Amino acid sequence: MNTIMIGAGAAVLCLLAVGVVWRRRSGSSAGQSQRAHRDAQQRTPPVSLGETYEFGVTEFTDHHSGDRVAVAKVEGFVVFTTDVPAGVSPGDVIQATITSFNRNETSADAIFAGRP
Structure with missing residues (x-):
């Protein structure tokens, strides 16, 4: 019985660790996208109307x-x-x-x- 409880606890910890890593990676991508968008708003477009x-x-x-x-x-x-x-x-x-x-x-x- 103790072996089963230890195994279940280890599985839960592994799932939590995977969730934390996944969240950090997806958050990083979203942050990069937001920074790129903010930078684009602050610069002059490299193209001109009619050109x-x-x-x-x-x-x-x-x-x-x-x-x-x-x-x-x-x-x-x-x-x-x-x-x-x-x-x-x-x-x-x-x-x-x-x-x-x-x-x-x-x-x-x-x-x-x-x-x-």
């Missing part, structure tokens, strides 16, 4: 507009690009023209302008 830029597509996502958009970064600044042809894949380089910024200028919307 065309060349960058690599990192992924595709559904934008708040409901459209499928290409996601890219210019100097760490996120650019969501619409009207990207179906043949474009993550890793492809495209050109896009900046059309607007979000409210805090931490990201921009663009429209596909072609391939280099």
Whole structure:
């Protein structure tokens, strides 16, 4: 009986230890994300309205507009690009023209302008 109690206690301690490690790791990731967002709010965007830029597509996502958009970064600044042809894949380089910024200028919307 004592062996069972000791084993159960050890199992509970192991589960608690795993929970603490998991929480610290996920908290660290959330903290890094919050710091990056705060830093983005405090800097001037590296892109300008009406200008065309060349960058690599990192992924595709559904934008708040409901459209499928290409996601890219210019100097760490996120650019969501619409009207990207179906043949474009993550890793492809495209050109896009900046059309607007979000409210805090931490990201921009663009429209596909072609391939280099």
